[in-house]
Amino acid sequence: MSEESNIDIYRRRFMSGTATAAAGLAVAPGVMLTEVARAKPADQAVSSDIRWGMLIDTNKCNEGCNDCVTACNEEHNLEGFGRPATDAQWIRKVTLKDKQTGNIQTLPMLCQHCEHPPCVDVCPTGASFKREDGIVLVDKHICIGCRYCMMACPYKARSFVHEKLQDQMPYSPRGKGTVESCTFCVHRVDEDILPACVVACKEENHNAITFGDMNDPDSEISQQLKQHSSRQVRADLELNTGVRYRGI
Amino acid sequence: MIKYSLITLLFSLLLGVYTPGTAADVASGEDTSGPFIPKAQRRFSEEQGCVEPTGEMRANHMEYILDQRDATVHEGIRTRQYSLQECINCHVSDAEDAPRVDNEEHFCSSCHTYAAVSIDCFQCHADRPVKSRFDSLSNSSMHRIGSAAVPPTTLDSEQLKVLSNEDFGNE
Amino acid sequence: MKDIVFKEIDGGKPFYLLLGFIGFFVLAALGSAWYMEHNGHWVTGMNNQIVWGTPHVFAVFLIVAASGALNVASISSVFQKTAYKPLARLSGLLAIALLAGGLAILVLDLGRPDRLIVAMTYYNFKSIFAWNIILYIGFMAVVAIYLWMMMERKMNKFTRVAGFSAFIWRLILTTGTGSIFGFLVARQAYDTAILAPMFIIMSFAFGLAIFILVLLGIYKWSDRPLGDSILFRLKNLLGVFIGAVLYFVLTYHLTNLYITENHGVEQFILMDGGVYTKLFWIVQILLGSLLPLALLYHPSTGKSRGWIGIASLLVIIGGLAQMYVIIIGGQAYPMEMFPGKEVVSSFADGITGSYTPSLPEIILGMGGIAVALAATFVGVRVLRFLPSTLADDAVDPHYPAREAEASA
Ligand code: SF4
Ligand code: SF4
Numbered sequence: 001m002s003e004e005s006n007i008d009i010y011r012r013r014f015m016s017g018t019a020t021a022a023a024g025l026a027v028a029p030g031v032m033l034t035e036v037a038r039a040k041p042a043d044q045a046v047s048s049d050i051r052w053g054m055l056i057d058t059n060k061c062n063e064g065c066n067d068c069v070t071a072c073n074e075e076h077n078l079e080g081f082g083r084p085a086t087d088a089q090w091i092r093k094v095t096l097k098d099k100q101t102g103n104i105q106t107l108p109m110l111c112q113h114c115e116h117p118p119c120v121d122v123c124p125t126g127a128s129f130k131r132e133d134g135i136v137l138v139d140k141h142i143c144i145g146c147r148y149c150m151m152a153c154p155y156k157a158r159s160f161v162h163e164k165l166q167d168q169m170p171y172s173p174r175g176k177g178t179v180e181s182c183t184f185c186v187h188r189v190d191e192d193i194l195p196a197c198v199v200a201c202k203e204e205n206h207n208a209i210t211f212g213d214m215n216d217p218d219s220e221i222s223q224q225l226k227q228h229s230s231r232q233v234r235a236d237l238e239l240n241t242g243v244r245y246r247g248i
Numbered sequence: 249m250i251k252y253s254l255i256t257l258l259f260s261l262l263l264g265v266y267t268p269g270t271a272a273d274v275a276s277g278e279d280t281s282g283p284f285i286p287k288a289q290r291r292f293s294e295e296q297g298c299v300e301p302t303g304e305m306r307a308n309h310m311e312y313i314l315d316q317r318d319a320t321v322h323e324g325i326r327t328r329q330y331s332l333q334e335c336i337n338c339h340v341s342d343a344e345d346a347p348r349v350d351n352e353e354h355f356c357s358s359c360h361t362y363a364a365v366s367i368d369c370f371q372c373h374a375d376r377p378v379k380s381r382f383d384s385l386s387n388s389s390m391h392r393i394g395s396a397a398v399p400p401t402t403l404d405s406e407q408l409k410v411l412s413n414e415d416f417g418n419e
Numbered sequence: 420m421k422d423i424v425f426k427e428i429d430g431g432k433p434f435y436l437l438l439g440f441i442g443f444f445v446l447a448a449l450g451s452a453w454y455m456e457h458n459g460h461w462v463t464g465m466n467n468q469i470v471w472g473t474p475h476v477f478a479v480f481l482i483v484a485a486s487g488a489l490n491v492a493s494i495s496s497v498f499q500k501t502a503y504k505p506l507a508r509l510s511g512l513l514a515i516a517l518l519a520g521g522l523a524i525l526v527l528d529l530g531r532p533d534r535l536i537v538a539m540t541y542y543n544f545k546s547i548f549a550w551n552i553i554l555y556i557g558f559m560a561v562v563a564i565y566l567w568m569m570m571e572r573k574m575n576k577f578t579r580v581a582g583f584s585a586f587i588w589r590l591i592l593t594t595g596t597g598s599i600f601g602f603l604v605a606r607q608a609y610d611t612a613i614l615a616p617m618f619i620i621m622s623f624a625f626g627l628a629i630f631i632l633v634l635l636g637i638y639k640w641s642d643r644p645l646g647d648s649i650l651f652r653l654k655n656l657l658g659v660f661i662g663a664v665l666y667f668v669l670t671y672h673l674t675n676l677y678i679t680e681n682h683g684v685e686q687f688i689l690m691d692g693g694v695y696t697k698l699f700w701i702v703q704i705l706l707g708s709l710l711p712l713a714l715l716y717h718p719s720t721g722k723s724r725g726w727i728g729i730a731s732l733l734v735i736i737g738g739l740a741q742m743y744v745i746i747i748g749g750q751a752y753p754m755e756m757f758p759g760k761e762v763v764s765s766f767a768d769g770i771t772g773s774y775t776p777s778l779p780e781i782i783l784g785m786g787g788i789a790v791a792l793a794a795t796f797v798g799v800r801v802l803r804f805l806p807s808t809l810a811d812d813a814v815d816p817h818y819p820a821r822e823a824e825a826s827a
Contacts, residue, residue, distance in 0.1 A: 045323035075381055085466035085773070089766050096760040109756075109764070118605060124552065126543035131324060139321050140372050144538050145530015147470040148548050154605035156754060156766065159467050160530060163459035166348075168374045169381060170333045175372030176459045177530030188382060190324045194391045196382070202391075212393060233756055237604055248757070368533070 040190065051115075051134040051242065052184055053214035054198075055221050055230060058107045058247035060208035066093055068108050068209065071200030075185065076172040081163055088159035088174075090182040091197055096248070105248060108197065108209075111136060111157035111182035112233065113242030119149035119158065119181075128179075134214075134242050135184045143178040150179060154234050157181045184242075214242070283362035286355045288338050299329050309335075332373055342377040349375035423505045423814065425570075425803035428641040434800060437640070441793045448786015451779035452527035460530065463780050468772030469750050474528040476742045477784030480625065481521030481791060482555070482596055483618055484738070486589040487626020489514040489562065491653075493589075496565075496582025502652060505806040505814050506634070507582075511566040512798045513630055513791075514589075515559050520791030522555060524783055547598050554592045561588045570803065593619045600745065607684040608749030613674060617667040621738065624660035628734035631657065633795060635728050637805065646811030647722075654727045658715040661734060665708050668741075680755070687752045688744060692771075695748035698740045707737010747774055 040046065072091045073079060080087025091110040097103070113136045120128045120136065127143035130136045138149075150158045158181040165175055171187035174180050185195035194202075198209045212221035230244040291297050298305045300312070312330040319325040328334050339355040340346065347353040349370045352361050356375075360367055428434070455463055465472040491510035495503035526532055542549045565581040568574040597618030603609040631653050638645040672689065675681040688699055711730035713720075720726035751772040756762070762769030799805050806814070 040324070042326045042328075045319075045325055077381070081461070083461060084765065085468070085767075086461040087467075089467070092764050092766045092768075094757075094762060094764040094768055096757050096762055099759055099761060109766075109768070118603075120543075121545050122548060122602070123543055124546045124548040125537055125541040126546075127541075129322065131322065133324070137321065141317060141321070142534070142537050142541050143531065144534045146538075146548065147530070148546075148599075150467070150470040151750070152603055152605055154754065155756065156468070156768070160460065160470060162461035162466070165372075166374070167376070167378050168372065170336075170374060170378055171380065171382060173372040173374075177456070178372070179530070186324065187326075189393065190326055192393050194393055199391045 040192070042190075046131055046133040046190070048132040048134075049215060050132075050213045051215045052113070052189060053134070053212065053221055053242040053244065054113075054184070054195075055210040055224055055244045055246065056107055057208045057210075058105050058245055060206050061105075061107050062204075062206055062208075063095070063104065063106045065204065065206065067200040067204050067206075068197035069093055071196040072182070075169070075196035076174070076183075077167070077169045083162075086160075086162035088161065088180060090157075090159065090180070107245060107248065109155060109157070109233075110197075110243065111153075111184075112155055112239070113182075113184060115240035115242070117239065118152040118154065118237075122148045122152040124148065131186075133189075135186050135189070136181070137183055137186065138179055138181065140173060140175060140178045140180070145177040145179065147179060153181075154237055154239070283358045284353075285358050286339065286341075286353065289341070290338055299334075332369060336374065337377045340376045342379075346376055423806045424808075425508065425805060426807045427801060427803055428637065428643075428799050428805060430800060433640065434796070438793065438796060441789045441796070444782075444789035445786055445793060448524075448527070448783045448789065451782040451786070452532070455528070455779050455783070456532060462777065464775045464777040465780070466772075466774070468767045469747060469774035471746055471750065472774060473743075473747075473776040473780035474524050474783050474787075476739060476746055477787050478521045478524035478528070479596065479599075479746065480739055480742045481517050481524070481787055483593060483622045483742075484625040484629050485514050485517035485521060485622075486558070486593045486596075486619075487622035487624065488517055488630050489585060489589050490623055490626055491630060492565070492569075492582060493586040496569075496579055497586045502649065502814065505809060506630075506649070508566060508569055508804045509634065509799070510630060511562050511569070511585075512804050513633060513795055514562050514626075515566075516791040516794035516798065517626070517629065518555060518559060519794055520787040520789070523790050524787035527783060527786075547595065547602050551592075551595045551599060554588075554595045558585075558588055558592050561585045589622075590619065593622045600749070606749055606752075606754060607681055608688070608745070608752055611671070611674065613667070613671050617664075617671055620660065620663045620667050621741070624657065624664050624734055625738040627653065627657045627660055628731040628738070631731045632728060632735070633792075635724060635731075637796075637799060638809065641805075643805070644808045644810040644813075646809055646814065648811045649809055649814055650724070650727065651722075654715050654721065654730070657731065657734065658712055661708050661712050661715075665704075668704075680758075683755065684749075684752050687771075688748055692748060692751070695744050695751065698748075699744050702740035703737050703744060706733055707740055708734075711737070750774075 069089075069091050076090065078088050078090060091108050093106055094109045096105045096107070113130075113134055115130075115134065117128070117130055117136050120130055123129075124146060125142045125144055127139045127141075128136070128149050129139060145160065147160055150156075150160060158179050160179050161174055161176050163176060168174055172183070185193075185197075188195055194211050198211045201207065201209045210221045210224055212219040214222055214225070216222060217226075225244065228246055230246045231248055232239070232241045232244055233248075288297065292299050300308075305312075313332050313335070316325075316327075316330040317332070319327075320331065347357075349357050352358060354375065356367060356369075463472060489510055491503050492507035492514075494500050495507040495510075526535055526538075529535075529538075531537075538552065544550075561581075562585050565578070565585045568577045568581040594615045597615035600609040601612060601614040631650075634645070634653075635650075637643075672685060675685050688695055690696060692699075711733045714726050714730040714733075715721050717726075720730075751774060753762075753767075753769050753771060756768070767773075808814075
């Protein structure tokens with residue numbers, strides 16, 4: 001990272017600032033709009049020039065911390081019905097213990113936004129689909145609730161909505177009888193804002209999750225992927241996942 | 249047999265709409281035939297009540313919503329003029345006791361019950377305005393995605409309008 | 420051999436009583452489907468770990484059996500074995516009926532059964548599941564045409580061609596059904612090519628077992644003669660099929676044992692999978708394969724109709740158990756995401772998925788069987804599917820010779 005643009009420096013200064021400092025910045029709407037200009041205009045379709053990805057550094061992921069999960073549940077109104085077997089979980093904390101050494105690690109598991117997603121391949125109606133920018137979604141208008149995608153996903157990333165819902169978040173419609181999974185907070189990403197889990201992790205100053213465009217060689221995520229070794233979970237399946245892990 | 253009972257059903261629905269209780273409310277409206285449809289909260293513009301002329305919306309609102317739905321879900325196009333969410337924000341009250349979609353007094357149900365056309369939008373979408381937990385304009389720049397590949401673009405005034413939601417009074 | 424006379428079975432009180440009895444099950448199944456749909460699937464035993472449950476066990480069993488039920492017709496038309504010809508029509512009817520029953524379950528279990536029209540109009544041609552929908556509908560059409568060729572005298576000359584197409588179609592269909600699981604690379608229990616041929620052999624056994632039971636039942640109730648010769652042919656064939664299934668099950672587990680990364684799932688099914696291990700050894704292998712084999716080939720039970728019926732029933736029960744072990748056991752075994760690590764999470768990672776069948780699921784599954792039986796009985800009541808006699812001297816081409824042999 002020898003050559004950086006001013007913007008990068010500016011950005012990093014903000015990111016390394018504490019949460020309180022950032023929260024104190026009450027930005028006037030006018031300022032925000034010029035900032036928004038960096039985002040895709042609302043009437044423009046997403047393009048394959050971008051591939052959104054996520055890098056999770058398990059060394060920074062705190063064992064007792066559940067903030068990304070809480071943030072996701074909050075963001076998408078996933079509060080369940082107190083029935084763990086059937087309640088939805090888009091992101092979950094997984095604890096790993098090495099059978100030989102006893103070493104313990106934790107990491108968040110979520111939809112890996114595979115480049116070659118098995119869920120999309122098997123879906124009979126085409127409800128499961130991959131956006132041009134690599135985000136894998138369920139079009140709940142045509143999902144028939146057959147759950148074949150859940151059978152096919154190697155990461156158990158999907159949940160079936162087992163009960164009737166009301167008052168869903170406007171940007172995150174979800175309903176009984178259809179399948180759902182992590183959307184990479186597509187409603188935020190489309191406005192150039194980080195996913196809720198990433199923000200939560202940053203706000204706790206854990207900074208275990210980096211999110212960005214893997215197609216852009218200058219993006220923070222590309223730089224980190226280049227510098228450090230990382231892994232895909234079940235790389236043997238060659239799905240080229242959009243979520244990568246460091247330290248496992 | 250089935251046809252016959254359907255006709256009976258339709259007929260009784262018609263009668264139901266014309267009971268004095270509902271008819272009284274209609275007095276405020278322009279025409280007195282058809283179901284009682286709750287008033288919208290705002291106007292789209294000086295000249296126009298809804299996002300398209302009212303007659304056009306009555307006849308073809310589903311086409312607009314359907315196109316918008318596919319554009320948003322599959323292509324990430326997030327203009328608001330024809331989004332279902334904005335229909336709800338404007339046409340349904342956010343009061344605690346406001347009628348839900350299973351009630352005939354809900355904006356959508358009022359007509360759909362009358363016309364006996366069932367809708368399943370609200371199995372997934374909220375049937376009344378819900379305060380978004382994510383409000384893009386109040387987020388600090390700390391939460392922006394770094395170095396997006398999209399080069400800075402200048403937005404024309406149309407787009408700015410869409411983004412800022414000024415016309416739709418969305419909070 | 421005399422000309423075979425096909426006749427509808429008689430109506431009357433017993434027929435309608437039987438139909439009413441079956442109809443009750445169909446209604447109960449509709450009721451439970453409504454109950455599941457209305458409340459959401461949390462009222463069933465299915466959950467986010469075990470996403471396909473008892474309804475799928477019944478549905479896949481019926482779909483597999485449907486293609487197997489066509490066997491008798493195929494043997495008669497494709498392989499030109501005249502002894503089976505009188506049974507060909509029933510075989511075709513049963514195939515369609517069983518498939519309808521299985522599909523009914525699948526559809527009623529969907530999260531959004533109201534979107535059946537979506538399933539029919541949006542196709543993802545990469546999806547093996549979508550291909551199966553086409554295969555199922557096509558199968559019904561092909562078999563229906565085949566039946567028509569058999570039943571319409573003017574069309575008889577095309578029977579062989581139609582029978583051959585139906586035969587090919589059913590092979591593809593069962594391969595497709597097996598591939599629904601075979602393509603799931605994610606899960607250790609399914610990721611193997613042998614599932615498809617294994618499903619074909621399973622279909623032979625299950626379909627024939629159901630065929631024999633239905634044949635015995637209808638001929639007894641309608642008081643028509645059913646000779647030993649044809650029945651014994653069928654039961655011998657059933658014995659061969661049971662043996663073949665056993666062979667494939669053995670190969671399946673042996674190949675899995677050969678692949679080190681599959682040792683875990685093998686140990687699970689064969690040794691410490693609790694209910695799945697018990698179902699495998701006790702119900703599938705012992706009650707569903709070895710016992711019927713013994714019954715069918717034992718010199719005395721092998722000649723008794725009662726025991727042949729029981730053996731067929733056991734094959735069906737064993738088949739359901741086998742489906743249960745494949746479908747639910749395969750999901751219950753935790754997915755290996757992190758080899759060499761113990762995994763703990765709030766989402767049942769690293770532990771056996773828990774599943775208890777619920778009543779509505781079971782009723783829905785039985786309802787599928789009821790739909791199949793109802794369709795069959797109505798079919799034989801209104802159309803000429805069944806020969807008025809299947810007595811030995813009426814249908815067995817070698818009967819006189821064998822008689823002579825016996826008396827010699
Ligand atoms: S992780 Fe699972 S749900 Fe997500 S894209 Fe891959 S296969 Fe699909
Ligand atoms: S449950 Fe929905 S998204 Fe998943 S495979 Fe079936 S139709 Fe596709």
